[in-house]
Amino acid sequence: MNHLKAVNQKARRIEDSLAATDGDFVALQQGNAAQRPHYPMGCSIVFSPGWEVDSAGGTAGLCQPVERDLYDCYISCYWPAQVPDHLNNYPDWTAKCAAATKDWRNIDLVFP
Amino acid sequence: MDRRQFVGALLATGAAAPAAARNGFLYVGAWQKQVIVIDETNLRVAGNIALQYDVPRTLALTPDKKQLIVFSMKDCGFEFIDLATRKIEHSFVLNSGGKRYRPNGIELTPDGKKIYTTFYMVEQKIDRFEVGKTKWGIIDVASGKLEKEEDVPKEMEGRMGRGGGMRFSPDGKFLYSFRDNVYIYDAATLKEVDKIELSKPLFPGVERVMVGPGEDPHEPEGMVLGFFNSTDPIVHRSTFGFAQFDLAKRTFEFTPVGPSTTGIMGLHLTPDRKTGYTVAFNGQGANRRCEFWTFDIGSKQLVKKQEFDGRSRFDFSISSDGKTLYIFGAGNTLEAYDAATLRMTKELDVNADMTSNMLVRPGA
Numbered sequence: 001m002n003h004l005k006a007v008n009q010k011a012r013r014i015e016d017s018l019a020a021t022d023g024d025f026v027a028l029q030q031g032n033a034a035q036r037p038h039y040p041m042g043c044s045i046v047f048s049p050g051w052e053v054d055s056a057g058g059t060a061g062l063c064q065p066v067e068r069d070l071y072d073c074y075i076s077c078y079w080p081a082q083v084p085d086h087l088n089n090y091p092d093w094t095a096k097c098a099a100a101t102k103d104w105r106n107i108d109l110v111f112p
Numbered sequence: 113m114d115r116r117q118f119v120g121a122l123l124a125t126g127a128a129a130p131a132a133a134r135n136g137f138l139y140v141g142a143w144q145k146q147v148i149v150i151d152e153t154n155l156r157v158a159g160n161i162a163l164q165y166d167v168p169r170t171l172a173l174t175p176d177k178k179q180l181i182v183f184s185m186k187d188c189g190f191e192f193i194d195l196a197t198r199k200i201e202h203s204f205v206l207n208s209g210g211k212r213y214r215p216n217g218i219e220l221t222p223d224g225k226k227i228y229t230t231f232y233m234v235e236q237k238i239d240r241f242e243v244g245k246t247k248w249g250i251i252d253v254a255s256g257k258l259e260k261e262e263d264v265p266k267e268m269e270g271r272m273g274r275g276g277g278m279r280f281s282p283d284g285k286f287l288y289s290f291r292d293n294v295y296i297y298d299a300a301t302l303k304e305v306d307k308i309e310l311s312k313p314l315f316p317g318v319e320r321v322m323v324g325p326g327e328d329p330h331e332p333e334g335m336v337l338g339f340f341n342s343t344d345p346i347v348h349r350s351t352f353g354f355a356q357f358d359l360a361k362r363t364f365e366f367t368p369v370g371p372s373t374t375g376i377m378g379l380h381l382t383p384d385r386k387t388g389y390t391v392a393f394n395g396q397g398a399n400r401r402c403e404f405w406t407f408d409i410g411s412k413q414l415v416k417k418q419e420f421d422g423r424s425r426f427d428f429s430i431s432s433d434g435k436t437l438y439i440f441g442a443g444n445t446l447e448a449y450d451a452a453t454l455r456m457t458k459e460l461d462v463n464a465d466m467t468s469n470m471l472v473r474p475g476a
Contacts, residue, residue, distance in 0.1 A: 060398030063424045068443040071143055071465050072425075075167050075185065086167070087186055087212075098143050098464040099444035 067100035084110045135475030136329075136432030139180060140440065141168025141468030147182060147193070148462050152431055152475070155448055155460055161198050165189030165205065168468045170217075174224045177329075180471065181220070188213040190227070190256070195473065204256025210236035213258070215249070219278040219287070221299070227251040228278065228287060228299070230264060248302045262302040268295070277323035281359045282334040288359055290323045290338070296362070308364065310340070322378065323355075329432065329474055330383045334359040337409075339379060339390075341372055352376060354412050367412045374400070377427075382434030382451075383474075385409060389437055389451065391428050392417075404437065404454045418454035427466075432474040441466050 054061030063069035084090035138150040151158035166184035188206035277290035294308035323338035353368035402422030427441035
């Protein structure tokens with residue numbers, strides 16, 4: 001929707017206001033909010049890190065290699081945005097994959 | 113000298129095998145539907161037990177130690193495996209129709225006839241899933257039915273968490289639930305009959321008692337030894353220590369040990385109950401350090417520490433003779449550490465990702 005162009009002050013203020021909410025800036029005026037890592041939007045619907053970043057905002061706390069974490073995310077549906085859910089919709093997603101670090105090529109394709 | 117005379121001569125000279133030889137078996141659930149059996153003698157995979165329902169999440173033993181109970185989450189399935197033949201002897205699922213049960217920890221009655229659990233039910237409606245309240249449940253093993261359910265007390269709603277340490281008194285009449293307090297229930301009615309309020313005068317500011325899931329093959333009946341955490345109310349210093357309970361006499365003892373760490377795993381004891389081991393964490397994320405801690409149980413003192421390369425997520429157990437520590441889970445490898453030196457001695461690839469706790473059974 002970039003076809004509309006603000007032509008007066010009020011419209012420009014609305015544009016600025018919307019742009020501010022999309023940005024990834026933390027204003028100093030926001031007070032004493034605790035510093036927390038900022039995750040990219042859309043990485044998880046439960047907004048809990050795991051496959052991209054750990055609880056400290058880095059990657060050192062993740063399973064290494066990352067395939068070691070596959071089954072606990074999948075079985076318990078803990079990160080349903082990153083992997084298919086085992087309990088309800090895709091029970092056989094990894095039926096041919098025993099050790100994920102070695103057999104990950106056998107993981108089935110899923111088309112939600 | 114014939115063979116019998118030779119063996120007799122060996123025994124007479126004291127050259128017989130030590131009584132606490134490491135000749136047991138390890139059982140751990142693994143992807144996709146199996147229990148892996150590992151021979152402790154040579155630390156090799158000795159067999160696989162195929163399951164019929166789903167991915168194993170929790171393993172437990174029947175009170176007579178003859179059967180392995182395997183719990184899987186998808187259909188809330190229970191499979192009873194005879195340890196001698198490694199065959200499934202009995203099995204059932206709780207889910208039916210649109211009702212799906214999600215248990216948090218299981219505990220068998222001393223006679224092995226009932227399974228006690230806390231659970232919530234998810235019911236599939238025509239346009240949504242409805243998630244129910246946390247409840248106590250009693251499952252009849254023979255019929256495979258949920259025969260009784262009871263609301264948990266209001267003060268415990270939303271705080272049941274995952275797993276949950278539960279133990280029966282030796283006579284089976286009372287159920288102990290170890291959480292922020294120790295709750296004691298009448299096993300027949302599931303009504304609370306007593307409560308040990310840990311934050312009250314027992315020891316200042318005790319927050320929580322952590323007991324293991326009852327996997328210790330040498331645990332004396334009715335005696336529980338675990339860790340507790342406390343924070344004193346004045347300077348808010350956090351302390352950990354040993355919490356010992358006698359479930360028959362309903363007595364307890366708290367022994368502080370030292371400052372708390374970022375996290376601590378369960379306590380595993382040697383068969384003679386003289387030495388205990390745990391894994392402690394310091395720091396978080398990239399700064400996290402993992403250490404084995406060795407305790408002298410008699411004096412309740414920390415006697416040794418050793419840092420090791422802990423994987424990001426793992427579980428911890430001890431061999432049947434208490435001389436080897438195992439690190440496993442979140443992957444397809446099991447690491448063995450010598451309990452005396454706390455150094456790694458072997459890594460075993462079981463060729464499947466492990467998905468449950470591990471049970472250790474001593475050999476004959």
